[in-house]
Amino acid sequence: MTPLLLNHAGASPMSAAALAALQGHLALEARLGPMEAAEAVAPRLQRLRDDAARLLNADADELAFLPNGSAAFGAAWAAFTHAAPLRPGDRILVGRQEWGGNLATYRMVAERAGATVEVLPCHEDGSVDVQAAAALVDERVRWISLTWLPANGGLINDAAALGRVARAAGVPYFIDAGQAVGQLPVDVQALGCDVLKSAGRKHLRGPRGTALLYVRRSFLQQLEPPWTDVASAPWQQGLRDDARRLETAEQPVALLLALQVAIAEALETGLESIAAHVQPLAARLRERLAELPHVRVRDLGSGPRSGLVSFTVEGEAPTATRVRLAAQGIHIGANGVPYTPLDMQARGLDAIARASVSPLNDEADLEKLASAI
Ligand SMILES: Cc1ncc(COP(=O)(O)O)c(C=O)c1O
Secondary structure, eight states: OOOEEOBTTTOOOOOHHHHHHHHHHHHHHHHHOHHHHHHHTHHHHHHHHHHHHHHHTOOGGGEEEESSHHHHHHHHHHHHHHHSOOOTTOEEEEOTTOOHHHHHHHHHHHHHHTOEEEEOOBOTTSOBOHHHHHHHOOTTEEEEEEESSOTTSSOOOOHHHHHHHHHHHTOOEEEEOTTTBTTBOOOHHHHTOSEEEEESSSTTOOOTTOEEEEEOHHHHTTOOOSSOOTTTSOTTTOSOSSGGGGSOSOOOHHHHHHHHHHHHHHHHHOHHHHHHHHHHHHHHHHHHHHTSTTEEEOOOOSSOOOSEEEEEETTBOHHHHHHHHHHTTEEOEEEEGGGSHHHHHHTTOSEEEEEEOOTTOOHHHHHHHHHHO
């Protein structure tokens, strides 16, 4: 039985070419020696930086590669607060759908410093209320953090509008784009963010163990990493002045080469056309699920929605739905409170089942899912 993959928001499978790049490099390491193999592929690693920059409309020296989304955000954020620690009375503003890992960090450091984490108001459809957010910003706000596309459903927040508020107030703006990169066009200039990150393994179809971190050049000087190494701060040179001040010298070269292929493939297909496949397919899935009397679609938002479709089945825990479908070869995700705690609690939800579609899926897959449910 060929498995039906509908958990691209968790992690999506690599293409044959990306897998070949990864395996090919491991074979080269075994033959030449890993250090020598890395030298042999240096131009392809540079191409990774150039392609990733194109993907985000950034410059190559504004990019760093880290092992996962949380490590990427953490590296930027830790370097920012290391340079200028939080003080009592400082405020951190977050969206209601903020990723739980980011929140866990913010809450911990805020408690330590006597600062507060405040949730930005939402419209009735759950999306961030940008006007109300603007009214909340004052000189005590140290940064604004928005999870653009939440992990628990189809909402697409207006990240660019919030960026205009942050820019006007001169407040650093961090975007968690973990569910956006690879799924829709991302333009850091239009978003107005200082930091943006995403894992490589989700909609980009890169390997696990990779993530992209963007840091605006003018913001880099405000980032002093709490520790450095021979690459981020070479002895005679000191701290690098590009985003690689947040990287380490030792890198998973085979994984990065696979990520390069994944990014090149996404660029080749075009992010507009990926979104044009994914969004109507997800909309169709929502309609199909809404026809089932015992299923409730749980997605927020009233504008265009993402490829993440959240739902619950009456009388069945979402993890049980996931396990039941997996037994039939259909793979979806299920999210509990810890992933998006503020939003789940505000809506009185313990968990949601989540089917996420990609260009690998078609209408027939939706039918299979709906009948299995
Ligand atoms: C919006 C969002 N942010 C962050 C993460 C976590 O990224 P990582 O597991 O790579 O640290 C996820 C993972 O699902 C996510 O959906």
